[in-house]
Amino acid sequence: MEYLIGIQGQDFVLVAADNVAASSIIQMKHDYDKMFKLSEKILLLCVGEAGDTVQFAEYIQKNVQLYKMRNGYELSPAAAANFTRKNLADYLRSRTPYHVNLLLAGYDDTDGPGLYYMDHLSSLAKAPFAAHGYGKRFILNLPSFTVRLIDKEGIHDLEKLTLGAK
Amino acid sequence: MAARYDRAITVFSPDGHLFQVEYAQEAVKKGSTAVGIRGKDIVVLGVEKKSVAKLQEERTVRKICALDEHVCMAFAGLTADARIVINRARVECQSHRLTVEDPVTVEYITRYIATLKQRYTQSNGRRPFGISALIVGFDYDGTPRLYQTDPSGTYHAWKANAIGRSAKTVREFLEKNYTEEAIAGDNEAIKLAIKALLEVVQSGGKNIELAVIRRNQPLKILESKEIETLVTEIEKEKEEEAEKKKQKKST
Numbered sequence: 329m330e331y332l333i334g335i336q337g338q339d340f341v342l343v344a345a346d347n348v349a350a351s352s353i354i355q356m357k358h359d360y361d362k363m364f365k366l367s368e369k370i371l372l373l374c375v376g377e378a379g380d381t382v383q384f385a386e387y388i389q390k391n392v393q394l395y396k397m398r399n400g401y402e403l404s405p406a407a408a409a410n411f412t413r414k415n416l417a418d419y420l421r422s423r424t425p426y427h428v429n430l431l432l433a434g435y436d437d438t439d440g441p442g443l444y445y446m447d448h449l450s451s452l453a454k455a456p457f458a459a460h461g462y463g464k465r466f467i468l469n470l471p472s473f474t475v476r477l478i479d480k481e482g483i484h485d486l487e488k489l490t491l492g493a494k
Numbered sequence: 495m496a497a498r499y500d501r502a503i504t505v506f507s508p509d510g511h512l513f514q515v516e517y518a519q520e521a522v523k524k525g526s527t528a529v530g531i532r533g534k535d536i537v538v539l540g541v542e543k544k545s546v547a548k549l550q551e552e553r554t555v556r557k558i559c560a561l562d563e564h565v566c567m568a569f570a571g572l573t574a575d576a577r578i579v580i581n582r583a584r585v586e587c588q589s590h591r592l593t594v595e596d597p598v599t600v601e602y603i604t605r606y607i608a609t610l611k612q613r614y615t616q617s618n619g620r621r622p623f624g625i626s627a628l629i630v631g632f633d634y635d636g637t638p639r640l641y642q643t644d645p646s647g648t649y650h651a652w653k654a655n656a657i658g659r660s661a662k663t664v665r666e667f668l669e670k671n672y673t674e675e676a677i678a679g680d681n682e683a684i685k686l687a688i689k690a691l692l693e694v695v696q697s698g699g700k701n702i703e704l705a706v707i708r709r710n711q712p713l714k715i716l717e718s719k720e721i722e723t724l725v726t727e728i729e730k731e732k733e734e735e736a737e738k739k740k741q742k743k744s745t
Contacts, residue, residue: 386592387592390588390589390591390592393591394584394585397560397561397562397584397587397588398581398584
């Protein structure tokens, strides 16, 4: 299943997406890029219904470029995210909704890094970390990890990795 | 005679004129001059900047506009009409990229603009666009292009051209001075554009706005300082030419 994950850092956003384009049990492509460059500092990650993903993402991409041509400067990540959500919402209650799940990652020169989560029901949330697909199950319920190392000297305890409050 | 045939645009006059289109071309002749030059690795657009009122912000008067990252245009005529045409062209550039996954060629977008203008010469209740446009850019195979459109909807490719007020004077200057060596380098082509404009612009460098596109680079609008430097260079060259001529005469 498709996997999108995004993490916002101090002054960056890190995103990753799997490279598989599958049709039920057949892996059609193993080098498929699910990230769309909206502008110099904005990436849109898009998974979901085959066809809907590329159609919707490219439509948003060209509209963001049109804004840049018309106004001489690029849309901010927040504005791009809201524009995307509005489009998704408009199509949701039409005869042809887009079934896509999105992550939008961007860097605003004044506000800094931003990661936006959007799903096929057109919800929008700015979050420090987010994921779609199997990634969602993994990232949102990270437990703490006991870490040990085994080598020729035996078993060694390493530092415990905890998430949030200890 | 003309009075009965210039009301509705869709009506020909008995001697075959579309008067509204011709009147639109007159409107273009009233607009400030624009000049376009096609170099080898560069395309240059220069416009005469009308002096702004004291309280007016200068940067809101822009006559050279990017249509896409590799194409831009300058116009002469009704600024409001130009805004509409430019907006439609910008949308078409992105639409082309969306459907065909390729940037437009300069000829394609010129044809689109020309078709748009022609449509308005053949429908009821609408008047033609009162602008001529100079469209420059590079195709994705690297060839530089310069096209001109006019209110009738015709378009042609040019090596160098001028539109607007005193366009004839500027064009004659270009016909005399557009040589292989005049456009040999980027700087030479830019200087040729400035020289052509200086023929008709009264107050020199500060009333000229210049933009260039180099191959694989986005549109660059020159700062007034750069233009001033080039104008001084040109004037120096002119003086040196005059000196040489004087010396030749005296010997």
